[in-house]
Amino acid sequence: MKQGKTLAQLGRELQRQRLNRQDFLADTRSLEMESDSYGSTLQLSLDDKPLSFTVGETAHQQIAARLNIPFRYYKKMQEDAPDLLDRNVNTWFERNPERRMIRVLDGNVRAFLSDRYRRLDNLELCAAVLPVINEMKNSVIESCEVTTTHLYLKVVNRRLKAEVRVGDVVQAGFVVSNSEVGLGSLRVEPLVFRLVCKNGLICKDLAQKKYHVGRQVNASDDSAYELYSDATLAQDDKAFFMKVQDVVRAAVDEAKFFLTVDKLREATQIPLKHEPVKAVELLADKFQLTENERGDILRQLFMGADNSRYGLVNAVTAASKIAKSYERATDLERIGGEILSLPVPQNILPPPTVAAYQLLPEYETISA
Numbered sequence: 001m002k003q004g005k006t007l008a009q010l011g012r013e014l015q016r017q018r019l020n021r022q023d024f025l026a027d028t029r030s031l032e033m034e035s036d037s038y039g040s041t042l043q044l045s046l047d048d049k050p051l052s053f054t055v056g057e058t059a060h061q062q063i064a065a066r067l068n069i070p071f072r073y074y075k076k077m078q079e080d081a082p083d084l085l086d087r088n089v090n091t092w093f094e095r096n097p098e099r100r101m102i103r104v105l106d107g108n109v110r111a112f113l114s115d116r117y118r119r120l121d122n123l124e125l126c127a128a129v130l131p132v133i134n135e136m137k138n139s140v141i142e143s144c145e146v147t148t149t150h151l152y153l154k155v156v157n158r159r160l161k162a163e164v165r166v167g168d169v170v171q172a173g174f175v176v177s178n179s180e181v182g183l184g185s186l187r188v189e190p191l192v193f194r195l196v197c198k199n200g201l202i203c204k205d206l207a208q209k210k211y212h213v214g215r216q217v218n219a220s221d222d223s224a225y226e227l228y229s230d231a232t233l234a235q236d237d238k239a240f241f242m243k244v245q246d247v248v249r250a251a252v253d254e255a256k257f258f259l260t261v262d263k264l265r266e267a268t269q270i271p272l273k274h275e276p277v278k279a280v281e282l283l284a285d286k287f288q289l290t291e292n293e294r295g296d297i298l299r300q301l302f303m304g305a306d307n308s309r310y311g312l313v314n315a316v317t318a319a320s321k322i323a324k325s326y327e328r329a330t331d332l333e334r335i336g337g338e339i340l341s342l343p344v345p346q347n348i349l350p351p352p353t354v355a356a357y358q359l360l361p362e363y364e365t366i367s368a
Helices: 007-020 057-066 071-080 082-095 122-135 231-249 254-267 276-287 291-304 309-320 326-340
Strands: 021-027 032-036 039-046 049-055 099-105 108-114 139-146 151-165 168-178 186-194 199-202 208-210 224-227
Touching (some): 021 039, 032 082, 049 057, 071 082, 122 139, 151 186, 186 231, 186 254, 199 309, 254 309, 291 309
Parallel strands (some): 049 108
Antiparallel strands (some): 021 099, 021 224, 032 039, 039 049, 139 151
């Protein structure tokens, strides 16, 4: 599992972001984009005071999607004809007026969202779930990070564990993730942590989700408003975060964990349909892996010397630890879960039987 920030570092960064963020509700007729070879700025007027912010990549993608401009063409205009990009964007801002939420951090537009977007912010989320995690006996935050698009808390329960093979121990856990920029719901996903190599596997098919959809903010003119996380907003979110706390309390579910362990054991009995190089090529095509990721997974598969579906899952999750970013590492952990969820071929023997599922004794250290 790729390591990110310490919990203390995460807390400091979320506090810093809280002090440096701004949220606006603006009619698109009050917006204007200006671009040059160095990038784009978005200008709006707040109480007759002009404001200007640089535009981030995620916001560019959301603007293009909202205006129905194909993103490849949008990028070409960015690179080769920024004045043409401005004419396109500003024309459609004016012709199809609507209110949008503009999320700004450190002077940079990080998201261009619906006026019904519900702000479920990372600091409030951590304030709600960290006390619950601390109350969960034998649970630890194995890894955490905040990226430009997501917050991640990856939690492992050291008490709930089982063997896939003799000496190959996995522990139960879960991942809490959230996006403040509209790239997905607030999610709590089961996690399986393999002790022998510190790999994480995310079972997204068993995830629980909470969506960022709220009430439309009332306004009748074409002005821009700055939105605040005031007491009213905090009160509105209180009941929601209480539900999130309940989901987190139930996240380490023994039945779901042992169901996943059964699938892992079953995967040890499923040979790869093709030789390793071909198997990884097919995997790369299915999940749009980069050349570097393909090479990393193939090396991990050879090093593991296990040409089963279980070996392929472990190769993918091992490669996640050397991924180019924490975001991509988490994607690969989810891809490992998707491989595990593939249909089981016919004539495959059932998973090896263990006398009974038990809570294994604590392991001080487990090495490869």
